[in-house]
Amino acid sequence: AQYLALLAENSWWARQRPPRGMVAEECIELLENGGSSEDSESSEEFGACRWADWFWWFLQFLIDLAASVPLWYAMFTEFPDRVVYSFLATVGLLMILWRIYRAYCEEKTELGQSIPYTCAHAHADGRDLFLVATVHISPRAPKDVWRVIRSTNPSVAMIELDEERLNRMRQVPRIQEMTQEQVQQALLQPVTFRVAAEGTAPPLEISSWAQRAVWNTQAANEQMCGEVVFRPEDEYGQSLDAVEADSGDSEDFMALIRKPPKEMLEGQLAPFTTRAYEAAKSGASALLVVNWEENLPVHKIGMTRVWDEIRYACTTGNCALPSVPLLLLRQECGEQLIRLRQSGRKVTAQFKVKEDGVRPRSLPKKLCQECALIFSGIGILYGIIQCFSVRVGAEFLAADSAARDLGIRCVCIDVDLDRFWSKLGWAVLPTPCNLLNSLMSWIAFPRILFQFLFPPFGAVDALGSTLLHLGSFSCRVWISFVLAGLCASLVTSSILRLFSSGVEVTAESAGVVEEEDRSLAQTYIILAIEMYLLPQIYDAVAASRDESMYQSMVRKCKDFAAERFVVVVGAGHANGILQRVRQHGL
8 A cells, every 4th residue: 555655744733844955953953942943043934934834735735625525526436337447547558658758757867877766866965865665575675775785885874674673684694704703792791800809819800701681681781790699509590599698798799600401401481581580589780690611602591482471471470571680601701700709709790781772572562562463464464474485674684785795884774663563552542633634644645646656756656666576576475475465454354343343233222323234334434444544554654754764864874974875665665755855855
């Protein structure tokens, strides 16, 4: 449903338009300051431009209203089949002719001529933007991305992902290509141990690397310091609640244990999580675990599957994450610390919890997000596609790989999943503003539909680009795509029928609907729900993310002083971002 693009962007109360020609940083600063500025002239200009924008918005609203009346009348009126087919054939022919004319007559810069049809070029504020519109399961998308990056030689590449999703996609292939030093800096936690002098023994300082637990980022950037406490009678940490008795006068301490042997771990559910909970109850500020071997695991410690967390919560009755960080130490370093503690030396550990851009989620939040994925059809859609071993988002890995080959940065500009689901949850609530937003969006439907069918010069042809990507699908991709679409639509339609049947039964019991009109009433109820939800879902899924990605682009350009950069996004985001670039600059 690409023609829904920009529908939700016509809500006049939701956004304040900055003055024309104002650069993006000034726009953001004015909006953050509530539209005020220390410069009175800028404030007056801002107010004058806002009045002009109000006038043009009202004029556009009248045109949209006048155009929507005949369109909606035609859509709800029955015409002979030959009239309908003749009209559709004429529109299809005009669309083809327009795209041919657009391809040959659109004026392009020298840079714009070297890019494929699925890409757009924009120049603003001395910067060149190359925006690649993709379909996430298309085999053509990685080739387009690779071609654009290699031909334009940008200063930085930006992709429609957040750090969490990018790390999850590239973790295995990137690790295989990294050196040991790069792995340590990217994945492991640096930690320093200081041993106090005693008698003739001089003080020591031991620096090492440790693997982290998935919940450590709850305390990201916090400075942790405490005495290391080891109890030989409980070397595997089976009764960590007694550690406090041996901590002496130290207020902050860290419990040190050995990793239990494999035979002891068999049958135990989440042993590290359990020991971290017990260490937190004892008052420890961190839990240090000595590994079996010198090599540390690549992945973080802890439960990564939702099903394992559900089993653990049902067994222990605890849904929260452990409140203390856990570090898995190399065997040589850990055994040295144990020997020092057994000899009576005082050992102090110090480290700053590493920030990796991924915030852990509690089990209730994960369950809510998983249910939303399933009932919205998105989880079913991508789940079935991945069952056919279809690569999803390969264009982002292609951008990352091409950027590394050129020696440039590949950065993420999308919102994280928590913000995404929060925005979507607020968007579907039937508040007065949301209802009015949907109404205003459908009034603008004729204009948006025309722009979708006949894209103007300078815009990305979303329909044409999508057809080009569909043409590159293999038979396996087509089968997975059709099957996934059918299953996802079956789930969403079943949910809509469930809601509509409940409303219809209530209306029928109240005498508003007759029994013989039951089917027709359910159809109109489903239509009303869809007409409300479609603009709202697009606003949350696409339009609001367009704004967030645009602002992130501006910040990244400033941070990296980029004069030429490539942005890789889905086809549904392309024109929304381009519109903001042309309105507010870079």
